[in-house]
Amino acid sequence: MTNINIGIIGYGYWGPNIVRNFAEIPQVQVTIISDLKPELLTKAQARYPTIQVTTNCRDIFTDPKINAVVIATPVSTHFDLALAALQAGKHVLVEKPMTVSSEQAIRLIEEAEKRNLVLMVDHTFVYTGAIRKMRDLVVTNAIGNIYYYDSVRVNLGLFQHDVNVIWDLAVHDLSIMNYILPSQPYAVSATGMSHVVGEPENIAYLTLFFEGNLIAHIHVNWLAPVKVRRTLIGGSQRMIVYNDLEPSEKVKVYDKGITVNGNNSAEKVYQMLIGYRTGDMWSPQLDMTEALRTEGLHFIECIEKGKRPITDGQAGFQVVKILEAATESMRTQGRLIELDKVGVAA
């Protein structure tokens, strides 16, 4: 267990959580924090008097004792900062979405592979107890064949100005699906609307098509009167309701479904065809460890052991590719965009 020195770029909304979690990992030293706003650095220093601060992130890249860089800045800056970090020989953990384009994502993946560095994307939900439990249920076939993934993620605010609501909120569901579902979507159709002149879309609906009969849908909205975070997953064996706002019982597994009876007499074919099966509901206890802690430990383990992260550059690229395609589809009122025609990762 060697000591790892980490530099963190960006101390705005998410940065303090990142610093707090890495600061609590024994073999990690958060060495330096950079941010363009001096007042945020003052805050950081009051909280962590021993950590160095700077308004110039180049100080991080040029510091030879820094092993890894965490980038928690607006998405438009991710590519330049991550590329510079990799080129300086640092391992990189970058906020989601990984980049503003899939081409940029591919470029970062290539750079990391060439230099044998860890490139990880902060798909935070993947590291929660709820999502890991749901993946277990899928992998162990408790759900059976997956029929659909349906998510609603709406609330009032915060309107973004540089990205539409898909890049802000749907990115969570795309990263969750990327981890949970057995395959990648082949096409997307999206619709949406802006309700503030000159601003990006604040409400959007995405449908994702997969080979076979799996379909996914995501509803995101910055202008909803209530907060909703609910996902339904339907399968041939069981169905899941995941409500992230429940303090406990976030994941409920329903022993419900349909049975299709193939041996029908010719006459009564319609009445006999489909049966409904309802059984118990079960809500498994979840690991309540803070996701960022689990994620931080995983990042460090990948660095130490040369492992590939669960949410690696490829996962980040897959998500960005769908965000790009969904935005294009939304601007053409639902036109189907095939995903393999979007830039392909090596």
Added chain:
Amino acid sequence: MTNINIGIIGYGYWGPNIVRNFAEIPQVQVTIISDLKPELLTKAQARYPTIQVTTNCRDIFTDPKINAVVIATPVSTHFDLALAALQAGKHVLVEKPMTVSSEQAIRLIEEAEKRNLVLMVDHTFVYTGAIRKMRDLVVTNAIGNIYYYDSVRVNLGLFQHDVNVIWDLAVHDLSIMNYILPSQPYAVSATGMSHVVGEPENIAYLTLFFEGNLIAHIHVNWLAPVKVRRTLIGGSQRMIVYNDLEPSEKVKVYDKGITVNGNNSAEKVYQMLIGYRTGDMWSPQLDMTEALRTEGLHFIECIEKGKRPITDGQAGFQVVKILEAATESMRTQGRLIELDKVGVAA
């Protein structure tokens, strides 16, 4: 107040509710019930010994004392039965969806107008206290400009075999929107999937586009682990959450929204642009009269006074037109279908 004699065709799922409600209206006499299944007629007679029953619905059309006919049969039969009834000089109340095609709907509208007969469609929700209250809120401008209408209507079963889930469930939302919203949609994009080979789609998502910045979306699903009936309506002044499963407090009105500040200094444009406004929530008491009773009284009033029903043939046509277009869009994975290219009513 003259006495009105009513014949009812179809005593399956919905028919008994129709008979019960019309039987309780003083000036109405439910005279005859027809159904193809003798066992259902036996049930009807046990319950209502004085009502005549028949397996031949022509007995209703040829009976000169019958003033009006209610049609509660599968949708594929609506056109022939309604047309025959109108041609026999009877007023007609027909189950939703009105017909299987917009052409059929137009034909019925024309027949009714030619004969000066009432043609009404059973858009039941329009006659509930909740929906009428919501229309009041829209009409009195309490909501302001409407930004979106978003509905989720999912549960386990009952799978239909002759129509897809849009015709079975989205028809409710379309009839509600037809009543509540200030304009008609100009185009639809829909996606969906069937999870039983050879059966119609059991999950579907519809986006409806309106002139201006109003967008509507409907999610319907026969294969969900939980029952959800929830509609969000966003407006510039207030927002509504309508949860039909709540025993009380079905409609909640939120004094919430955004304010857009146009007088920005050049520098802080992004931070200043959008403000969030949150105030009280208010849940108005609703008229709890059974919708079918209100609807039955309205049908009788239209017959007696020669009035046009709220849910007239035109409303039925508008809904069928969207159902047709949505089905076509769904089969082409979200292709935008413009609604004025679908058959136009006189």
Added chain:
Amino acid sequence: MTNINIGIIGYGYWGPNIVRNFAEIPQVQVTIISDLKPELLTKAQARYPTIQVTTNCRDIFTDPKINAVVIATPVSTHFDLALAALQAGKHVLVEKPMTVSSEQAIRLIEEAEKRNLVLMVDHTFVYTGAIRKMRDLVVTNAIGNIYYYDSVRVNLGLFQHDVNVIWDLAVHDLSIMNYILPSQPYAVSATGMSHVVGEPENIAYLTLFFEGNLIAHIHVNWLAPVKVRRTLIGGSQRMIVYNDLEPSEKVKVYDKGITVNGNNSAEKVYQMLIGYRTGDMWSPQLDMTEALRTEGLHFIECIEKGKRPITDGQAGFQVVKILEAATESMRTQGRLIELDKVGVAA
């Protein structure tokens, strides 16, 4: 399987449900209905043209072909009617509460035993799927030692004039406890208040003490802004939340509790003593058969086979005894009333 002829006394609130359920049991013939109000009998006859009606309940007692009588009248009349029915040789199913005093209950038990007739009390909840599942969980020791039973049963209305809220609402919980819990309480302390001058108490709180460390509490209220029907049952192994207003998932079983660690070092005794155990939650599927149907079948089976009903006269007596004691305690602001000093059944 012989044919059983039943007479029903009282066609007010509950009577129609009783008639409907018995009418659907094959070997049962509802032969006659009596009620003091002719308008209710007119209703009954419209619904059931073949059933005889009368305003004189003596017609039932004197009819030799009647085997059993169901009494669904105000509680003050239960004793006289049940006694007359038993003396006429009829089996009896009587509404809850069984009688207005425990002495009356004992008298009925004695009369039924002397004549070898079935005497059953309509403790309806005992025949629901939820309560039967909860008893299974207790009997199979899934809950462990039971620590407490806590119930809230409140809503707005209907105020009774002849009995206080304990006799109207707490009777449900007492009958449920009588069925579920392994022992009888030995004392009760109750408090309450009337908010309408001259009327009985409309809010009340009962604590029941059992041998060992089991305690039960019931909160009943006719003047609550919301309807609540929730029971918590705590045990050494698991805990139950029973919410009767949930359309599904009425019963939730929590794998939660405390573990008491006896091997404490002297120093850290307090910190070490109690550990908290939390695990999965599980909501078993319930039999959704209407309780009155299950109960009716049980009554008939008891008559046919000479069996003792689950909710026999003794159960009815136990409940009445507690109602009496609770009312007495409430009027003395919580004074402890020992239950073995209340009239004892043979």
Added chain:
Amino acid sequence: MTNINIGIIGYGYWGPNIVRNFAEIPQVQVTIISDLKPELLTKAQARYPTIQVTTNCRDIFTDPKINAVVIATPVSTHFDLALAALQAGKHVLVEKPMTVSSEQAIRLIEEAEKRNLVLMVDHTFVYTGAIRKMRDLVVTNAIGNIYYYDSVRVNLGLFQHDVNVIWDLAVHDLSIMNYILPSQPYAVSATGMSHVVGEPENIAYLTLFFEGNLIAHIHVNWLAPVKVRRTLIGGSQRMIVYNDLEPSEKVKVYDKGITVNGNNSAEKVYQMLIGYRTGDMWSPQLDMTEALRTEGLHFIECIEKGKRPITDGQAGFQVVKILEAATESMRTQGRLIELDKVGVAA
């Protein structure tokens, strides 16, 4: 606005919240923190490098620049510490419950009055937006005459070893009632049980009697499978449901109630007597300022202006008096304890 130096005794569960809130008040300087556990002081110093720490609280009393002391230690130590602080001429804010006996509370009140010092008790809930809104509703007569206050406050853990569940949880409701209700209770009846041998009661039920027809009830439980924090307040004009676990809409005001009709004809007296009134529900927006901040500002204002705090020693005494009486009643299984026979404050 003079500068006020504050010393804080106790840096366990609640202390860090107190320090954080006082540290953010401009004219306040948190000067020193004391705790018996050095490891907690290490934590405090890491977080607040400029604040002095000590294991000897006498260092606070003897420091002449300290103006006020906040005591956040176990209740058994409150009296000695508060008395010492007052005798040293410091203003005092003491955790709830104020003391372990009403006699001690009186002694502190007398000491503070003699020395003209502020003595405030940390009845935190009184400073929340929800409780202040509810008091407004009572004071402005929106609720009418108050009929009952009913609270449920249950969850799993944390078992206390030195005080029973009444002193730990019911203290919140008693402090809320002390602030909201128009009068003081005259007697209490309580029941409860311990489920761990040798430990204090972990479940308890309190009924409080007031002059007129107001009754209050509190259910507290450390061994419940779910967390509940719900209070019902019934009045002659409106009723309130206060659910502290709701993220928004914590307070709902129901325009519901009964109307008593005095002009009854002799015959139909029962049917006519009571009418039910149901109207809209309204959930007012609440001030979401952290209670401890509002409370801290109030403490400082009282010191600066010589004002009497809302939650003064008298309020603390009233609460302790009821806690004492309730514990006595609980140990005698509900025996009514009259509150004016408990020690009286000057």
